[in-house]
Amino acid sequence: MKEKLEILLLDDEAIVGNRLGPAIKKAGCNVEVFEDPQKALNRINEKEFDVVVTDIMMADVNGIQVLEEVRKKSDKTKVIIITGYATVALAREAMDKGAFDIIAKPFRPKDFLAVIAKAADSLGYKREIVAAA
Amino acid sequence: MYKKNIFQKKLVSTTADNGLLERPQFSFRLHISLVFIFFSLFSMAIIVGSVIAINRIQKKLHFVQASERYLFEIEQARRSEKNYFLYGTNLENAVQNASNAKSILSQNLQKIVTVLSAEQTETIVVHLDRYRSLLQELMVLEKNGIDSSAKKSKIENSLRKYGAEMVKVAAALVDKEQDSMNAMLHLIQRIPIYSLVVVLLIGLFVARFLVQRLIKPLKYLVECTHRIATGDFSPIKPIRKYRDEFTTVEVAINRMLEQLKSHEAAMVESHKLRAVGTLTAGVAHELNNPLNNIMLTAHTMLEDYKDLSEDELLEMVNDLINEADRSRSIVRNLLDFARESESISEPLDLGALVNDTIKLALNQVKVSGAKIETQIQPDLPRTRGDGQQLKQVFLNLILNALVTFKSSGIVTKPLKSQC
Amino acid sequence: MSIITITAGSYIGRQIAKSAAKRLDYEYVDSKNILSLVSKEFGVPESKLVRALKEAPSGIGMFSKTKPEYIIFIETLIAEYLLKNNIVYYGVVGLPLIQEVPHVLNVQIIANLEDRIKNRMKPDNLSYDKARKVIEKEDEEQAKWAAAVYDIDIKNSSLYDLVINIGHMKDDDVEDALETIISTVKHKKFQPMTYSLRCMKNVAMSCRVRATLADIDSKMQVKSDEGTIYTYTKAIKKKAHDKVLEMKQKVMRIEGVKHIEVFIDYDLFTKVAHGQ
Incomplete structure (x- = not known):
């Protein structure tokens, strides 16, 4: 088992990457941050990530499409959706298409990390991911 | 329940009604009933008149016939009398005829009194009786075989006198009656023609009146509905001097107009509210992004402020401010739209207006997965108009287009100037 | 890990709810068996709560024997119960509140009227007509209650995620219904997620606040x-x-x-x- 969890974070809001990136690193995972969905998809084709975190409402490529692409590529990758436009329909669609979890914006960094921890758990990692105190 | 109806009727009357309802009532139904009654009475009068007239003619006819028979009998009596004086025969015939005449006279005595005066009738009776008694005298002479020419000629003179008199009167009676009957027949002949003319004239007159009663108010109503259709909700005013069934329609329309007026205001408001409601949901969603950014930044600062460099901290503070500004502009856009303002006409930059409207509906656009392409002619001249209302119109166009939209198309909004 | 709510106009719905709970090893809750808890917590006699479920509170507060608070109390306990997940809830109370929670599967069961009548005749030995009248009255009362309290038409299928039409209530049909429900609830769509769990918590908290401020x-x-x-x-x-x-x-x-x-x-x- 790899030492560190490999995470890809995709959100067209720069600040999300700027803030969550360091937080994830601090919690003991590797993270690659993307703002451009196309570039992120290219990267996903190159490397298999443990966890992919993506927004839904982005220009050009929709987060659901990203979800589908990731699931096509790998069954094992846990996809976490973060979105400001959460509705019952969207949530069910995402779950239907294989998302691991959905968290609505706004959220606190520690709530986010809790979800990452759940994902790590389900992948068999020991619970090392703790939010900075 | 009866009381309730009266109460309701009172409640419902309004000032617009008062003008219409204050006039005396002359309903259409009443008018037609009157006409109908008039014509019925007229027909009945004619029928009754005819029946009476025919009855009278019948009676007259009988009387004329009686008179003629009387005359006949008298003339026969005179002929027989003449024969007797010439040939010595037919005395009994004369007596018989005279007796017949007497019976006819007796039977029709009352009628004769109505035609001739009482005195004249008396005279006829007396004459006839005299005549008869003279004949009786002759009969007696004959029977007894007395042959006295002096007496006979005396009787003959008297007979002749009375006889001539009787014939004269009888003939006159007959003539008079026949004339009278002819006159009556003439009258009766003329009556149908006169009544026909009268009926036609009155009919035309009444028909014209009725038509006016129908056409004029109908025209008025049509005019009113045209005016209402253009958006003028002022009430219908009374123009005739009386009220009728059309008034009920007018009152009802006035009431409807009142409702429309109050609903119009409500509808305009509800349209706007609906648009505001749709947009608010979108705005709420859009706000989640800057809010999230603020949340993440603030938490990061809170947890890591000891470890962060001054530059990093500064950057984060600036991020906080920027994201707050961003939230403000998202919200302001909606507030500006929702704020009700007087309709002002001002020179507008239509291109900017379109772009602003698209920003308002940004969330809806994203949710529907549509792409909006704008083609705005670069040097579009400023146009005069009411910015608020135009924004609302554009917004409705966009929202409606998005509703009937499939997620892989493009809504283009070309904006070109048109002369 | 999900919640099923079943609404039906017949006792067969309750049977199915109980069976489903047993099969899935979920807990079974209905508005009736929660009443004792409600009574204890809010100090309202159970009889009054039972009436609140039958009669909608009318506008004339003073003369109506059932207060709207009672329904709020019942909703609160149901919502907090549902926080546990893995629940089968049979009933109408609180239905609109949980419509917005993605991991709740709302099921409507429609049973054939004739069979419902026949089933009703058995336990109390009623005649066909009587049974029919009883069922129609119950349906009407329930519909009126839902319309008065929540302003919804409980017969409207669009309120539900899954609508099952039980043909003739033979055992096969009931079995089919159960299988449908169970396989649907296991579907990915109805698995709880952070977002939906948050939704449920919010609903429960809203109910609790309403109950606290009901007076x-x-x-x-x-x-x-x-x-x-x-x-x-x-x-x-x-x-x-x-x-x-x-x-x-x-x-x-x-x-x-x-x-x-x-x-x-x-x-x-x-x-x-x-x-x-």
Whole structure:
């Protein structure tokens, strides 16, 4: 088992990457941050990530499409959706298409990390991911 | 329940009604009933008149016939009398005829009194009786075989006198009656023609009146509905001097107009509210992004402020401010739209207006997965108009287009100037 | 890990709910068996609660024997129960509240009228006509109740995620229904997620706040978001500072509440539309 969890974070809001990136690193995972969905998809084709975190409402490529692409590529990758436009329909669609979890914006960094921890758990990692105190 | 109806009727009357309802009532139904009654009475009068007239003619006819028979009998009596004086025969015939005449006279005595005066009738009776008694005298002479020419000629003179008199009167009676009957027949002949003319004239007159009663108010109503259709909700005013069934329609329309007026205001408001409601949901969603950014930044600062460099901290503070500004502009856009303002006409930059409207509906656009392409002619001249209302119109166009939209198309909004 | 709510106009629905709970090893809850808990917690006699479920509270507060608070109390306990997940809930109370929670599967069971009548005749030995009248009356009362309390038409299939039509209530049909329900609830769509769990928590908290403030205003609207409470009330005059203070104090004592905002006589949209 790899030492560190490999995470890809995709959100067209720069600040999300700027803030969550360091937080994830601090919690003991590797993270690659993307703002451009196309570039992120290219990267996903190159490397298999443990966890992919993506927004839904982005220009050009929709987060659901990203979800589908990731699931096509790998069954094992846990996809976490973060979105400001959460509705019952969207949530069910995402779950239907294989998302691991959905968290609505706004959220606190520690709530986010809790979800990452759940994902790590389900992948068999020991619970090392703790939010900075 | 009866009381309730009266109460309701009172409640419902309004000032617009008062003008219409204050006039005396002359309903259409009443008018037609009157006409109908008039014509019925007229027909009945004619029928009754005819029946009476025919009855009278019948009676007259009988009387004329009686008179003629009387005359006949008298003339026969005179002929027989003449024969007797010439040939010595037919005395009994004369007596018989005279007796017949007497019976006819007796039977029709009352009628004769109505035609001739009482005195004249008396005279006829007396004459006839005299005549008869003279004949009786002759009969007696004959029977007894007395042959006295002096007496006979005396009787003959008297007979002749009375006889001539009787014939004269009888003939006159007959003539008079026949004339009278002819006159009556003439009258009766003329009556149908006169009544026909009268009926036609009155009919035309009444028909014209009725038509006016129908056409004029109908025209008025049509005019009113045209005016209402253009958006003028002022009430219908009374123009005739009386009220009728059309008034009920007018009152009802006035009431409807009142409702429309109050609903119009409500509808305009509800349209706007609906648009505001749709947009608010979108705005709420859009706000989640800057809010999230603020949340993440603030938490990061809170947890890591000891470890962060001054530059990093500064950057984060600036991020906080920027994201707050961003939230403000998202919200302001909606507030500006929702704020009700007087309709002002001002020179507008239509291109900017379109772009602003698209920003308002940004969330809806994203949710529907549509792409909006704008083609705005670069040097579009400023146009005069009411910015608020135009924004609302554009917004409705966009929202409606998005509703009937499939997620892989493009809504283009070309904006070109048109002369 | 999900919740099933079943609404049916017949006792067969209850049977199916119980069987489903057994099969899935979920807990079975209905508005009746929760009444004792409600009674204990809020101090309302059970008989009154039972009546509240039958008769909709009417506008004339004084003469109506059933108060709207009772329903709020029942809703609160049901919502908090549902927080546990893996529940099968049979009933109508609280249905609109959980419509917005993605991991709740709403099931409607429609049973054939003839069979329902026949089934009704058996236990109490009723005649066909009597049984029919009883069923029609019950349906009507339930529909009236839902319309009065929630302004919904419970027969409207669009309120539900899954509509099952039980043909003739033969054992096969019931079995089919159960299998459908079970396989549907296992579907990915109805698995709980962070977002939906949050939704459910918010619903439960809103209910709890409403129950706490029910004596001040039973028609109060409450929205919760992660511990921040927004209340909208028309029953308090604008300058009633003490009342507002009382409300805030009461609510802040509830576990999990971080902050409360009170809006008095506040119709947001109209205010905004008027440019205020």
